[in-house]
Amino acid sequence: MTSAALPPSASVTVRVPAKINLELLVGPPGADGYHPLATVFHAVNLFDEVTVTAAEEWGLSVSGPQSLGVPVDGTNLAAKAAQALAERAGVDEPVHIAIRKDIPVAGGMAGGSADAAATLVACDHLWGLGTTKQELEEIAGGLGSDVAFLLSGGTAMGSGRGEILAPVLARGTYHWVLALSEGGLSTPAVYAECDRLRGSVAVPDPVPTPEMMQALRSGDARALGAALQNDLQAAALSLMPALTDVIDAGLEFGAVGGIVSGSGPTVAFLCEDTESALDLAVALTASGAVQDVRRATGPAHGAHVIGGPRPG
Ligand code: ATP
Structure with a gap:
């Protein structure tokens, strides 16, 4: 057709x-x-x-x-x-x-x-x-x-x-500060490092945690901050050790949670509200620990048309 x-x-x-x-x-x-x-x-x-x-x-x-x-x-x-x-x-x-x-x-x-x-x-x-x-x-x-x-x-x-x-079921809007790093990390390399670090340790099949589901239902930023979890984080930190300082700095400057995003190296910090996100972004920038910072909120809509012809 x-x-x-x-x-x-x-x-x-x-x-x-x-x-x-x-x-x-x-x-x-x-x-x-x-x-x-x-x-x-x-x-x-x-x-x-x-x-x-x-x-x-x-x-x-x-x-x-x-x-x-x-x-x-x-x-x-x-x-x-x-x-x-x-x-x-x-x-x-x-x-x-x-x-x-x-x-x-x-x-x-x-x-x-x-x-x-x-x-x-x-x-x-x-x-x-x-x-x-x-x-x-x-x-x-x-x-x-x-x-x-x-x-x-x-x-x-x-x-x-x-x-x-x-x-x-997720309630609420969340305020994030994204700490960007110079250079990227290859996703396959991070998975390979994850396997290397695990060695011969038996790994169970992955199952979503009740803590995460409960945090999302509550809409409470502190609960969500405590439930953030990434099995690839250790591998990303192993390949880019400077990220440990970035995470420490963000938590010290008041984030309620911090996590490597996916295979990294971006670190996502969760803040209680817009004001604390602004404060954290300023503090992280001044610390010199990160290449750049961006503030963002979620959840956001998926791919959507903003211009041009629409069908019908
Ligand atoms: P993920 O989180 O899905 O593992 P990522 O965000 O770490 O991915 P991408 O930005 O998607 O990584 O880019 C990974 C690689 O894919 C880049 O280094 C680039 O070579 C290639 N690539 C192909 N198409 C694109 C695109 N449209 N934008 C960015 N990178 C692309």
């Missing part, structure tokens, strides 16, 4: 959030090398924007404060997302994908996955396909373990490799 020809200037812009993992429990690797996960994803209002425009040929460009190191060829996850949707829908209408990056690259905040999710939504609108959420989630699952979550955003539980989503 091919949709009606589009005027050359037709474009759609989608905004997509970054994620942090409030809980990331990692099981032993299976025969395929993948680790089973039990995770609680939480989308925060730090956004990339993806604009797709009808074009003569496929193309991709990247701009914005976090564009360094992002591939501009077919290996970009956004390009793979557009191709996957085009193949599935039988569309033969090239697009130019323009990514404006504000999500740190290789920062453990799923920036590449976010761009893939945004591209799926943008191309679906541009091509007028009306793909169902379930179909988009299936395509997302084939692109990467975090892509499906970034279609929906909010706070949700992920199992399998993270692509099997289930809702969680």
